[in-house]
Amino acid sequence: MVxxxxxxxxxxxxxxxxxxxxxxxxxxxxxxAVDAISFRVRKGEIVGFLGPNGAGKSTTLRMITxxxxxxxxxxxxxxxxxxxxxxxxxxxxxxxxxxxxxxxxMRVHEYLRYRGELKGIRGRGAIDAALERSLRSAQVEDVRxxxxxxxxxxxxxxxxxxxxxxxxxxxxxxxxxxxxLDPNQIRAIRALVRGxxxxxxxxxxxxxxxxxxxxxxxxxxVHKGRLVGEGAPGELRGGRxxxxxxxxxxxxxxxAVLEPFDASVKLRREGxxxxxxxxxxxxxxxxEVFRAVAKAGLVLRELRPFKTSLEDVFAALTTDExxxxxxxxxxxx
Amino acid sequence: MRAALTIAKREVRSYFVSPIAYVLLVAWVYxxxxxxxxxxxxxxxxxxxxxxxxxxxxxFGQTVLFWIPLLLFAPVMTMRLFAAERxxxxxxxxxxxxxxxxxxxxxxxxxxxxxxxxxxxxxxxxVWIVSRYGDIDLGVVAASYLGVFGVGLWYxxxxxxxxxxxxxxxxxxxxxxxxxxAFFVLGIAEFVHYxxxxxxxxxxxxxxxxxxxxxxxxxxxxxxxxxxxxxxxVYLTVQVLSWRRISG
Numbered sequence: 001m002v003x004x005x006x007x008x009x010x011x012x013x014x015x016x017x018x019x020x021x022x023x024x025x026x027x028x029x030x031x032x033a034v035d036a037i038s039f040r041v042r043k044g045e046i047v048g049f050l051g052p053n054g055a056g057k058s059t060t061l062r063m064i065t066x067x068x069x070x071x072x073x074x075x076x077x078x079x080x081x082x083x084x085x086x087x088x089x090x091x092x093x094x095x096x097x098x099x100x101x102x103x104x105x106m107r108v109h110e111y112l113r114y115r116g117e118l119k120g121i122r123g124r125g126a127i128d129a130a131l132e133r134s135l136r137s138a139q140v141e142d143v144r145x146x147x148x149x150x151x152x153x154x155x156x157x158x159x160x161x162x163x164x165x166x167x168x169x170x171x172x173x174x175x176x177x178x179x180x181l182d183p184n185q186i187r188a189i190r191a192l193v194r195g196x197x198x199x200x201x202x203x204x205x206x207x208x209x210x211x212x213x214x215x216x217x218x219x220x221x222v223h224k225g226r227l228v229g230e231g232a233p234g235e236l237r238g239g240r241x242x243x244x245x246x247x248x249x250x251x252x253x254x255x256a257v258l259e260p261f262d263a264s265v266k267l268r269r270e271g272x273x274x275x276x277x278x279x280x281x282x283x284x285x286x287x288e289v290f291r292a293v294a295k296a297g298l299v300l301r302e303l304r305p306f307k308t309s310l311e312d313v314f315a316a317l318t319t320d321e322x323x324x325x326x327x328x329x330x331x332x333x
Numbered sequence: 334m335r336a337a338l339t340i341a342k343r344e345v346r347s348y349f350v351s352p353i354a355y356v357l358l359v360a361w362v363y364x365x366x367x368x369x370x371x372x373x374x375x376x377x378x379x380x381x382x383x384x385x386x387x388x389x390x391x392x393f394g395q396t397v398l399f400w401i402p403l404l405l406f407a408p409v410m411t412m413r414l415f416a417a418e419r420x421x422x423x424x425x426x427x428x429x430x431x432x433x434x435x436x437x438x439x440x441x442x443x444x445x446x447x448x449x450x451x452x453x454x455x456x457x458x459x460v461w462i463v464s465r466y467g468d469i470d471l472g473v474v475a476a477s478y479l480g481v482f483g484v485g486l487w488y489x490x491x492x493x494x495x496x497x498x499x500x501x502x503x504x505x506x507x508x509x510x511x512x513x514x515a516f517f518v519l520g521i522a523e524f525v526h527y528x529x530x531x532x533x534x535x536x537x538x539x540x541x542x543x544x545x546x547x548x549x550x551x552x553x554x555x556x557x558x559x560x561x562x563x564x565x566x567v568y569l570t571v572q573v574l575s576w577r578r579i580s581g
């Protein structure tokens with residue numbers, strides 16, 4: 001059941017919080033699809049909601065947009081408690097559901113006029129103005145008179161985006177905005193979304209990693225209904241990469257040289273040699289490492305820079321212990 | 334309630350761009366035409382059997398040729414309302430727009446009533462035909478149509494409920510047929526019962542209902558029944574939608 005009856009008035013922890021989700025939980029029967037997820041989205045951010053299929057991304061977005069009622073937890077959109085006043089919350093959200101369901105028999109402008117009326121835009125003049133603005137922002141002016149069922153998937157996706165933009169809401173929620181599109185269409189949608197940055201606050205879900213790197217300032221990683229990671233894509237990667245080296249000498253002398261670069265350097269003995277792996281903040285730090293090692297009189301056999309990808313982080317966070325100990329699954333796109 | 338009108342408008346338009354509306358209308362005109370033709374020829378060859386009846390009073394609800402097609406048609410008219418939207422996922426953008434469940438349900442209900450009214454427009458032809466060859470009482474005709482509208486009020490509401498419960502259109506139609514059929518059978522069971530049971534069943538009976546109205550007897554108890562059932566159907570549909578938000 002929905003948690004009701006609490007009389008808490010939410011005071012935003014930070015003035016510019018547009019969306020706040022606390023301990024959000026959804027049970028389907030005995031299965032827990034979303035498990036106590038909490039996060040906050042600030043004004044102007046583009047936040048990526050990242051996770052494998054079935055992680056609970058859509059369920060979470062559907063609770064925020066009011067399509068589903070939470071089993072427990074709180075949602076605040078702007079100043080509105082979305083659990084107690086779902087309609088008030090929905091007024092501030094432009095939502096593009098997964099797969100962008102539209103009425104195929106309608107023309108684009110008919111559909112958007114209908115949606116404008118539903119969203120409470122009053123008067124012909126106001127609806128026309130909103131229609132023109134959103135057609136332009138979503139770049140679908142050229143298909144305004146076409147029947148939706150005859151549009152390509154890329155265009156349909158943009159019509160969905162135009163719908164989300166209609167009432168000029170502060171918060172856009174886009175569920176898998178580029179799924180099923182070809183690379184050109186994906187580029188077009190991403191360019192559009194990037195264009196909204198600053199003006200709108202955007203929460204988008206995806207299971208495509210490059211998308212997050214391309215679009216989002218911050219990532220929330222969900223797995224099995226839980227939030228397992230959060231941060232800027234760069235932060236999550238833990239710097240830009242690092243270096244692996246193999247050399248002759250004492251383990252402790254390597255530690256002394258390398259710890260200034262990375263306090264958590266990993267060292268181990270491999271026969272007569274010492275292997276080390278350390279993370280570095282800057283690309284040119286590799287040269288510094290080489291210089292430092294040489295200066296200490298240690299002899300290197302191998303020095304190999306590497307880059308951590310977000311994919312590694314994602315795989316590490318969303319793979320079970322049991323899976324990890326087995327073979328690594330190569331399912332990522 | 335402005336949202337309900339917006340939804341009703343779109344729903345009516347989508348009714349009439351779908352082929353099913355025309356298939357239904359053509360079949361309906363054919364079946365009612367046949368029924369009317371049979372009644373007229375029967376009265377023409379048996380002039381003494383008239384009494385207070387004429388082909389029109391018989392047409393409105395006193396033959397199985399009226400009820401069987403109607404019991405089949407009504408659920409087909411309402412089956413798409415929610416089931417089709419759920420199948421195509423368009424229920425999600427609808428239910429995440431800033432409108433209440435009640436507005437959505439009333440909008441769709443209103444649209445189905447418009448379709449119900451449209452269904453009866455062709456039957457005005459039969460009224461016109463009878464009026465050319467004999468005297469008709471316009472009051473009786475008006476009462477007949479009022480009765481038909483009353484039946485539609487709750488047939489559409491319960492058909493809509495079936496559509497909200499069912500997972501797809503076919504299931505919605507079948508479920509609607511069984512629910513309306515159950516009420517129908519319960520109603521005509523009045524003829525095999527006595528006393529209080531008979532009175533209660535007669536109150537439920539669309540057959541007795543239309544028998545009164547088609548003779549020009551406007552029984553307000555039947556209108557109260559229609560409105561109660563319609564309200565209940567709308568209320569339950571809203572509950573189903575709310576429940577689906579919780580159950581997923």
